Amino acid sequence: MEDKLIVRGIEFKSRLWVGTGKYKDFEETAKAVEASGADVVTVAVRRVNITDRKSENLLDYIDPKKYKILPNTAGCYNVEDALRYSRLAREAGVSDMIKLEVIGDERTLFPDTIGLLKATEELAKEGFIVFPYTNDDPIMAKRLENAGAAAVMPLGAPIGSGLGIRNPFNIKIIIEAAKVPVLVDAGVGTASDAAIAMELGCDAVLINTAIADAKDPIAMAEAMKYAVLAGRLSFKAGRMGKKLYATASSPFDGMI
Helix, strand or coil, X not given: CCCCEEECCEEECCCEEEECCCCCCHHHHHHHHHHHCCCEEEEECCCCCCCCCCCCCHHHCCCCCCCEEEEECCCCCCHHHHHHHHHHHHHCCCCCEEEXXXXXXXXXXXXXXXXXXXXXXXHHHCCCEEEEEECCCXXXXXXXXXXXXXXXXXXXXXXXXXXXXXXXXXXXXXXHHCCCCEEEECCCCCHHHHHHXXXXXXXXXXXXXXXXXXXXXXXXXXXXXXHHHHHHHHHHHCCCCCCCCCCCCCCCCCCC
């Protein structure tokens, strides 16, 4: 499908982006990424070795020449840590793109949106291409866009919950108001959730736990690939209107 996502002049072939956490080993990670068809792979700077090339490294399994590596600041609970790990990833030559997380609560992993806004503004000034993980608040999404975010990434549900898109109406409002791409990040549990996100008009979906925690991660990665494609095609096709009463699909003309 010739329907590529472009963010700040960067072309992405797939609208499914995938994470690399929670897999049993790097080999399974690589197989799942391959099956997903994704060309963007996000990696936690704090938790996965991507800066020391002398020891076993995720980038030995995920070829940076084939995939766009998107470092993320998962596990950062304050602005200072998020800024430091973002800069570390860029200084190590990984990427100018950053999936920005500033977590506000250890139990829910909901974002600290005030800290997120501060960090987005600072990193944007420093020339980063910022993808902030935020809640499903249309007001905050617009503020992040105004602060220089290259896209906004509202949660569908809490990280790792698998609850699906809990508030599709807010996601839809964010999409309608945004002048930057909108990517659902967090909460997707199965292929139908990914399709729903795309049918709402999201530009892409980022998925990790739903694939890594599946009984067969490789098969689920492939399922997510097709779900995102189907959801995007459905959105572009334009769904029929909803009606309270039945409408016959066959005409009455010519009946005997």
